[in-house]
Amino acid sequence: MCPISAVSCIALNVTQFEASRGFFIDVWGLVPVGETEERLDFSAAAGSAPLVSLYRSDRDGLAYIQLKATSREAVDKLHKRAVQMGCEVSGLVDDDHGYSFSLTDFEGRTIKVTCPPGKITTVPEQASGLSCRLSHIVLNTRDLQKAADFYVALLDMRVSDWSEDKMVFLRASSEHHCLAFNLGEVVSLNHAAFEVPSIDALMRCLGRLRKFDALTWGPGRHGPGDNVFLYCLGPSNFVVEYTAEIQYVDEDTHKAKVWERKPELLDQWGTAGMPPEKLRACMTGASLTGSSA
The missing domain is CATH 3.10.180.10 (2,3-Dihydroxybiphenyl 1,2-Dioxygenase, domain 1)
Known part of the structure; x- marks a missing residue:
């Protein structure tokens, strides 16, 4: 465990x-x-x-x-x-x-x-579709295999899937991933994802992002993790994501596989298109000062 x-x-x-x-x-x-x-x-x-x-x-x-x-x-x-x-x-x-x-x-x-101290209660869904919990964090690493090996050895995490030799998805429970690593040149944050409890809640978030003209990419549904997504670029070029319906794996039968990196698996619905170049650049962390370790 x-x-x-x-x-x-x-x-x-x-x-x-x-x-x-x-x-x-x-x-x-x-x-x-x-x-x-x-x-x-x-x-x-x-x-x-x-x-x-x-x-x-x-x-x-x-x-x-x-x-x-x-x-x-x-x-x-x-x-x-x-x-x-x-x-x-x-x-x-x-x-x-x-x-x-x-x-x-x-x-x-x-x-x-x-x-945490005491009993932690789950935040209920709110009418405005506010995010209810931190779902996962993706980090950029210079050594993908070493990152996977380190966090598996330290935390007893399991590898859920790979995206070719560019990403690895790690889980702590049956939820597909709570931590992932992306191969890059800069040691930095790729993005942080916040889970809302339903697609309906996510669509309310979409409405708010459009109100502020803040939607950068989405909606769509990823291949690895099978989660629905909306991406947004915040101040200081940090990338944040709303997500819903992430995959839960069967611990007894699930075997990690290698996903191909192609558009129809980046977004299974085909609704989002390719991520904008600026978003991709910010995900690499190259635009963040002081982000390289």
Whole structure:
């Protein structure tokens, strides 16, 4: 059993602090749940744990990703394993935010592992179609096989599928992927995806994105993961996605396969067309200052 159940938060360093605040509230539909001069936290509803944290910075890039552990014992297990694997590891912290530690992976990313305090409730679907949870994060890596091997060894994740030799999709549960890696020249964030509970909710999100003239690519349905998608380009050139109906695999029968990289598998519906060049460039992280490790 994987000691991680989900990705729970993404933290970004942003140069456009106020513009990013407005984007995540007005365009993306999140709710501010914490604010200082240097940090902003957003979630799907007041009182919920943060899904996104923004840090004021003079460089744009990924600050860290947070993984939700299944128990305090899982945190202890992963802390010990990270030390054994030679990772740079912080001490264990037990506070109001949970039981946690941080590690640095082989390409310099900061990963936080946290067991939240108390019982975590699921945010209900809202009439406006607001995102209800962080679904998955895709990261750019210079070594795809090493990335897969590292996270499988550290977190007991399983490989769900490959997209030729360019992407690998990793799962912590029966959900097709919560973490994926894309082969590239820059170690950076590719995009973060937020799941809404239905296609109806996703279409409400589409309406809001069109209201703000913010839709960049979609709607469509991916091949690997079989999920419906809408993509948007935010301030500081970060790419975010709304998604719904991601595939759940049968753990007893599923075998990872290699998908061909062709348009009809990038979007099975054929409704979205090819992603715009600017979006593809931003996904590579090449436009983000300070994103290379």
